[in-house]
Amino acid sequence: MKIKISSLSDGVHNFNFDESVEELGLEEPFHGNFKVDVELNKLHNQIILNANLTLNANFDCDRCNKNYDDVLTSSYQMVYLSGTEPIDNGAINIIYLPFDADKIELDNDVRDYALLAIPMKKLCKEDCKGLCSNCGKNLIEGDCGCEHNTVDPRWLPLNELKNKLNNN
Numbered sequence: 001m002k003i004k005i006s007s008l009s010d011g012v013h014n015f016n017f018d019e020s021v022e023e024l025g026l027e028e029p030f031h032g033n034f035k036v037d038v039e040l041n042k043l044h045n046q047i048i049l050n051a052n053l054t055l056n057a058n059f060d061c062d063r064c065n066k067n068y069d070d071v072l073t074s075s076y077q078m079v080y081l082s083g084t085e086p087i088d089n090g091a092i093n094i095i096y097l098p099f100d101a102d103k104i105e106l107d108n109d110v111r112d113y114a115l116l117a118i119p120m121k122k123l124c125k126e127d128c129k130g131l132c133s134n135c136g137k138n139l140i141e142g143d144c145g146c147e148h149n150t151v152d153p154r155w156l157p158l159n160e161l162k163n164k165l166n167n168n
């Protein structure tokens with residue numbers, strides 16, 4: 001993804017990209033096409049770029065193991081300045097362009113922010129209940145009828161005693 005800037009007038013410009021994740025070099029969990037909506041604001045030797053990413057991904061749920069599709073979004077801002085980069089440039093969101101630069105490249109930034117969009121916790125549903133520890137049924141599909149209240153271990157001896165008494 002490139003944006004030609006050599007003949008760009010001052011002001012706001014919009015660009016839309018729609019490409020396959022393979023073209024960007026992204027692998028699993030990403031699949032299909034992704035979109036990048038770019039708003040670019042040019043003022044003299046400065047360009048402020050705002051990008052919104054939309055990607056399709058496929059995960060296995062951390063709780064119930066079900067495979068599910070998800071749409072991930074991510075956004076970032078990048079400032080492009082003309083000139084030589086100062087030695088102490090610690091700003092990660094500022095890129096220095098040579099004065100004769102005719103385009104800006106988006107691939108690396110889009111790839112980085114796509115990877116950042118992968119959630120730490122992958123859940124098929126916000127309230128996924130996971131699998132029943134007793135029968136293994138996916139509790140999102142309905143209750144299995146098992147007892148899900150775990151018994152406080154301190155009461156176990158008492159329960160045993162009760163069973164004994166009932167059997168006699």
Ligand SMILES: [Zn+2]
Nearest residue numbers: 061064124128
């Ligand atoms: Zn789940």
Ligand SMILES: [Zn+2]
Nearest residue numbers: 132135144146
């Ligand atoms: Zn069960």
